[in-house]
Amino acid sequence: MQEADAVRSLAALAQALRLRLFRALVVAGPEGLTPGALAEQLEVAGNTLSFHFKELTRAGLVTQERQGRNLVYRASFAAMNDLLDYLTENCCEGAACPATDAAASCRC
Numbered sequence: 001m002q003e004a005d006a007v008r009s010l011a012a013l014a015q016a017l018r019l020r021l022f023r024a025l026v027v028a029g030p031e032g033l034t035p036g037a038l039a040e041q042l043e044v045a046g047n048t049l050s051f052h053f054k055e056l057t058r059a060g061l062v063t064q065e066r067q068g069r070n071l072v073y074r075a076s077f078a079a080m081n082d083l084l085d086y087l088t089e090n091c092c093e094g095a096a097c098p099a100t101d102a103a104a105s106c107r108c
């Protein structure tokens with residue numbers, strides 16, 4: 001990952017609703033969620049989501065697929081893991097980083 005890509009990803013996540021959207025998609029896993037399901041889950045108006053999806057998609061953190069009449073949004077686990085790898089690339093001067101718990105070392 002290049003620095004510009006990391007900045008774009010972090011900027012997209014540096015807004016509370018977008019961070020909540022992304023985390024909800026991570027929890028949903030590869031099946032993803034429709035905008036209606038996300039709006040209901042996050043208690044947000046559906047039309048509010050399109051702007052935020054656009055920013056997350058532009059950053060490469062979210063993908064969109066049409067399934068019949070519905071759109072399905074999914075977290076890009078590859079992009080998420082690339083960002084995490086970029087952020088921890090030089091952790092502990094190249095030595096293995098100590099994980100505080102099992103979740104800290106989780107990669108999808």
